[in-house]
Amino acid sequence: MARPENVKFGVLGKNIGYSLSPKIHKAVFEVLGIQAEYDLINFSKTDLSKADIDEIKHQYKGFNVTIPFKEKIMPFLDEVTEDAWKIGAVNTVRVETKGLVGYNTDYIGFRVSLERAFDWPIESAIVLGTGGAAKMAVAVLKDLKVRTIFTVTREKGGILGTQTLSYERLEALCPRTDLLINATPIGSVQYKDQMPISEALLKKQKGVFDMVYVPEKTKLLQLAETLNIPRINGFNMLLIQAVAAESIWLERELDVMALVEAIGPKCK
Incomplete structure (x- = not known):
């Protein structure tokens, strides 16, 4: 109607x-x-x-x-x-x-964008955040049969079916994964010029999906570009x-x- x-x-x-x-x-x-x-x-x-x-x-x-x-x-x-x-x-x-x-x-938006941007098999991923956007990203990754998913939070709790880490623990482990997903507002206009992770950890990642879309290139994406890491924002x-x-x-x-x-x- x-x-x-x-x-x-x-x-x-x-x-x-x-x-x-x-x-x-x-x-x-x-x-x-x-x-x-x-x-x-x-x-x-x-x-x-x-x-x-x-x-x-x-x-x-x-x-x-x-x-x-x-x-x-x-x-x-x-x-x-x-x-x-x-x-x-x-x-x-x-x-x-x-x-x-x-x-x-958001599910279809994230999944279609992800599949169009990265064509390699994604077997492991880091999801920064445990809010609504992070939960959606984890749902997509699970449906794509991603075997290892780390979720990272500054608070207690995590997302079911993932390995939940603190940011400090993540940095100490510094895992190498196929995809880093920023599902936090870090890097957006409210947190401009901030990085959610260290450069050392970023260097270990095969690709980056930053859900932030304003600015077009967050500090995270700018550094990923410098390091020649495939990347996409949330636009x-x-x-x-x-x-x-x-x-x-x-x-x-x-x-x-x-x-x-x-x-x-x-x-x-």
Whole structure:
């Protein structure tokens, strides 16, 4: 069923003034000929309340979710898809008459970007972080049958089915792996010019996937370039997950990759 005109969508996150999501979704609306708006639902706090969610759901037909709310949003949803539930994180919410339904389109964004960027067998990986983005990355790696997965955290706890290490322990082990994945905001505009790991550890990695997309080249990616290590940022992942979210909100089967190719040059 087609959505009415002049509907509103948005992205919920903390201090996300840097986000490219409005530009991306507006480009999608333009290509599809849809009259719609896309806002930043920008919080300065780290917690959510029922009142927050009630206000959002009365203004928007759907919204994306980013740091630090991908896990925190889940208790407020009326339904979560099986895939998102398995991952333990939601990045896309559709507002329906029966309530709020949570999805995870980061999965397809990350997986397609990963498979297009690196063509060697990935048998081992390091995932920096244990939040919603890290959980999604681990789900993809497991589905790709990656045998050894290290997850790295500054806090207690880890991700089931991985070897969880502190940053100090990781640096001491300095393992050589096929892929390093930065699923933290380190290197983004809030943490500009910071490195999540040491140069010595980076030199041991065969490839780097930094989910940060602003700036285009984080300090981690700049150093990887200097060291001639294959690398990718999170821009294509962002594009793919955004178009996949549109397919959910609009209840239309969209050609995701064709749309990504069409809007990509306009959104950098």
